[in-house]
Amino acid sequence: MPETPSSVPAGIDPRGPRFGAAITSVLLIIDLFLSLIDLTEAALWLMVAIALLFLWGVVSPRTAPWGVLFRKVVRPRLAPPSELEDPRPPRFAQGVGLLVTTLGILLHVLGVPFALPIAAALAFVAAFLNAAFAYCLGCEIWLMLQRAGMVGREHRAA
Amino acid sequence: MKIIAALVLIAILLAVTIGVGLYLRWRQSRPQRHIPHEVVQPERLGAEGLGESATLLQFSTQMCARCPGVHRILSSIADEHEGVIHLDVDLTHRPDIARHFHVLQTPTTLVLDGSGTVQTRFGGAPSRDVIELELTRLDRKDAHA
Helix, strand or coil: CCCCCCCCCCCECCHHHHHHHHHHHHHHHHHHHHHHCCCHHHHHHHHHHHHHHHHHHHHCCCCCHHHHHHHHHHHHHCCCCCCCECCHHHHHHHHHHHHHHHHHHHHHHCCCCCHHHHHHHHHHHHHHHHHHHCCCHHHHHHHHHHHCCCCCCCCCCC | CCHHHHHHHHHHHHHHHHHHHHHHHHHHCCCECCCCCCECCHHHHCCCCCCCCEEEEEEECCCCCCHHHHHHHHHHHHHHCCCEEEEEEECCCCHHHHHHCCCCCCCEEEEEECCCEEEEEEECCCCHHHHHHHHHHHHHHHHHC
16 A cells, blocks of 8 residues: 555654754854864864764654754744644654764774764755755655665565 | 865855755756656556546655655645545655656655656655646646647
8 A cells, every 4th residue: 555654653843853953054064164174172072962962863852952942942932833744754864964973973083084074064964955945865865775775675565 | 274264165065055955946846757758557556546637646755854745735736636646655665666766855756647657757845836737737738639
């Protein structure tokens, strides 16, 4: 049967993840700037902080700081959302952000040159596209992984 | 690196990212017509049949943020038009279908005519207007045929 995405968890305000992505993209561009002006130590620790925030978003999206800030401070000032959104795609995208930033940190620690600024730039592009254009790059990665045969085969319908 | 050089690099990155965003926004409401006009067999998608005059065939995944919104738009269009149905196929566990239709992004929407032939393709979240326009175009084509 063609499944309609109806049996999904309770919807969230789609502006929440975009608000978080806006803050994340600011943090990432600061991190990129720090690593470009050779404040590598500061850039590394900011990157660790960003990675931990991504981890928080994956493990417990409801308690993640930017989401809480959005619900407590921002949303009461906005009109109600015109539609609600499935919380799983943004959560998956947080996982992609976690992967990119963690790889950047690991490669940097292993001595790979430019690992930090490249990881920061890649994550920035994704976060900015999400914040400014509502384009969830992390969500599209599911299809690429699937086509590479890495996900999505576990309970294939007959 | 000097602060100026760092700021210039960041400005370039920002400009490129905005360019990519504008391109993506422009592309997703642009109908693609130079595509293989294959005949879709509904059984292979797990559907019972196709619309008499047209079918809006949407491909989604569970990881797709904009699919539910497009689903609502397309099913309301189908409700308003006699003979038009909306099919939403979840590709999350069906890489075979994704590969067959070369789906690289979700949502992807195919507009099929009354015979089930793929006429138009939209990658991304098309607006209601462009879908309505495609249906009108199909209608006119049928009338001339």
